[in-house]
Amino acid sequence: MSKQAVKSESYLAPFNPTDKGAISQVVKLANFLDTDVLCDLGCGDGRVLINAVKKSPLQRAIGVEYDEVYYKRAKEAVAKEGLERQISIIFGDANVVDTSEVTVFFVYLVPEGLKKIRPKVIDALTQNPGCRVLSNIFSIPDLVPTAVFRYSRANLKLFLYDAQSVRVGSKAFFEFSRRYVSVVVAALFVSVSWLSSR
């Protein structure tokens, strides 16, 4: 890994590329418009971005990568395809990079990394109508996907999120808390009644 100063708490996932089959599904499910801006948070060698730009009307894509080795690989791959005007690769930490112009996020991160990136995703989904997020293999904690797609014999999944995921997610959490509190109150009530009847 490069010597770039990224604190260990920023770490989102080790490098593991998304396979070709999954990338085709991403391109299909994202339903890119030429006005969309795709961002791969932790873009590795840039393969998702390159495929998305080549196989859809997408005109603009951004990759953020903090490992210098993969950052360089992504830059080279983009240059090899002659896509420098459409695809920017940023050498930095995906947790802090400005993504205000992004309309579609792609993430392939470990669950711990998804937990860290969750506030950024929620901000984007709530502030940018039409924004969507695709997460490869792992779901984003406490968000309810609008759709889940299985794409391999190993039953790997792609999770699709939109603004509805945040609203439904908070509602589900509220319902759960409400039920949990009711059960605790009921248990207390039964215990107190039982104790006072002795």
Ligand SMILES: C[S@@+](CC[C@H](N)C(=O)[O-])C[C@H]1O[C@@H](n2cnc3c(N)ncnc32)[C@H](O)[C@@H]1O
């Ligand atoms: C599982 S790989 C996914 C690569 C690519 N998105 C794909 O699907 O082929 C995760 C990538 O995230 C990068 N990464 C981990 N933490 C990061 C951070 N804080 N900021 C930017 N990139 C990060 C890793 O170096 C790695 O290349």
